[in-house]
Amino acid sequence: MDRIDSCLIALRRILRASESHGKELAQSVGMTPVQFRVIQIVAETGSSTAGAIAKRMHVAPATVTAIIDKLERAGHVSRQQSQTDRRQTDIVLTEQSRRVLDRAPDALQQKFATDFEGLEDWEQAMIVAALERVAAMMDGTNADRGAVLYPGEL
Amino acid sequence: MDRIDSCLIALRRILRASESHGKELAQSVGMTPVQFRVIQIVAETGSSTAGAIAKRMHVAPATVTAIIDKLERAGHVSRQQSQTDRRQTDIVLTEQSRRVLDRAPDALQQKFATDFEGLEDWEQAMIVAALERVAAMMDGTNADRGAVLYPGEL
DNA sequence: CTTGGTTATTTCGCAACACAAAATAACATG
DNA sequence: CATGTTATTTTGTGTTGCGAAATAACCAAG
Known part of the structure; x- marks a missing residue:
């Protein structure tokens, strides 16, 4: 079998x-995958504005508003106007969602981590190199090739 | 930075x-990603029943019915009762959707293929090995471990 | 052949997600 | 202050997804 086919098949398995896994994880903590992702993003930074979340998720602001509405109604987050710019609303986690995050068993990542740590040093290095190579081929960015490309993300 | 973090970041980039890419591809041919995926599945086998498509996509039969409805209304597929079992309805492509598939530029796969072919032999081998390793760690299956596994897809 | 159980698909009602366009409110600069 | 820009929300619409019930066809006794 062709090596390219092997790659594509492996990639599909990974996807x-x-x-x-995302579905299971979300269900186990009682929210949808998208809602969980929003919570995670907010948790990473302590608090985040709606627009920042939208950009991060490559999604329209209106979509984030709707998701925040549901999270707020469920008591997972609260809105509070920014002190510095009252147009923006900071999204902050409630105690409740912080507890959810604490006991969220990110099984896939943890399994990956333990499996990965069990590998030989050279194999770990190989995997990192290969994944970064593949990522570069797929998303077009190439860390080695300078800053000319990619206005995106802004 | 930790090697595990590097892996997870690369994986997120790949995802x-x-x-x-799926969104772009689908938009360029005038349908949604899910609709395009259905078309692809039908194309692979010539014709497929609703239930088979549902299983293949890990989705409820009712969902497939709705998608087929839209594809049919748009003239991309047609339903026809199976000769052997009149409970099942075979989904078959129309000329129109066959043309769509022909000129569908699967840009990501092609870019990946050309990039990949440009690599040194040893690097190709490394990437295949790494991706399969990662896939095995993530989906639990392990292709190296004999033929016991892989009932899936049926 | 009929009865009862199974299977394939559809219909129905409901929820989540995603977007564009318009509305609102606050900021910023002339 | 007038104008334009930015951040968010509202409104309306479309797609995807599900479960439960309905429909239709198959199949295996009896």
């Missing part, structure tokens, strides 16, 4: 695993 | 690239 599928990560997708179905 | 994101594949996701946004």
Whole structure:
């Protein structure tokens, strides 16, 4: 079999695993995958504005508003106007969602981490190199090739 | 930075690239990603029943019915009762959707293929090995471990 | 052949997500 | 202050997804 086919098949397996894992994880903590992702993003930075979340998720601001509405109604986050710019609303986690995050068993990442740590040093290095190579081929960015490309993300 | 973090970041880049590519591809041919995926599945086998598609996509039969409805209304597929079992309805492509598939430029796969072919032999081998390793760690299956596994896809 | 159980698909009602366009409010600069 | 820009929300619409019930066809006794 062709090496390219092997790559594409492996990639599909990876995508599928990560997708179905996302569903399980979210269900186990009582929210949808998207809602959980928002919570995670807010948790990373302490608090985040709606627009920042939208950019981060590559999604329209209106979509984030709707998701925040549901999270707020469920008591997972609260809105509070920014002190510095009253147009923006900071999204902050409640105690409740912080507890959710604490006991959220990110099984896939943890399994990956333990499996990965069990590998030989050279194999770990190989995997990192390969994944970064593949990522660069797929998303077009190439850390080695200077800053000319990619206005995106702004 | 930790090697595990590097892996997870690269994986996220890969997921994101594949996701946004799916959207672009589908838009360029005038349907949604899910609709395009259904068309692809039907194309692979010539014709497929609703139930088979649902299983393949890990989705409820009712969902497939709705998608087929739209594809049919748009003239991309047609339903026809199976000769052997009149409970099942075979989904078959129309000329129109076959043309769509022909000129669908699967840019991501092609870019990946050309990039990949440009690599040194040893690097190709490394990437295949790494991706398969990662896939095995993520989806639990392990292709190296004999033929016991892989009932899936049926 | 009929009865009862199974299977394939559809219909129905509901929820989540995603977007564009318009509305609102606050900021910033002339 | 007038104008334009920015951040968010509202409104309306479309797609995807599900479960439960309905429909239709198959199949295996009896």
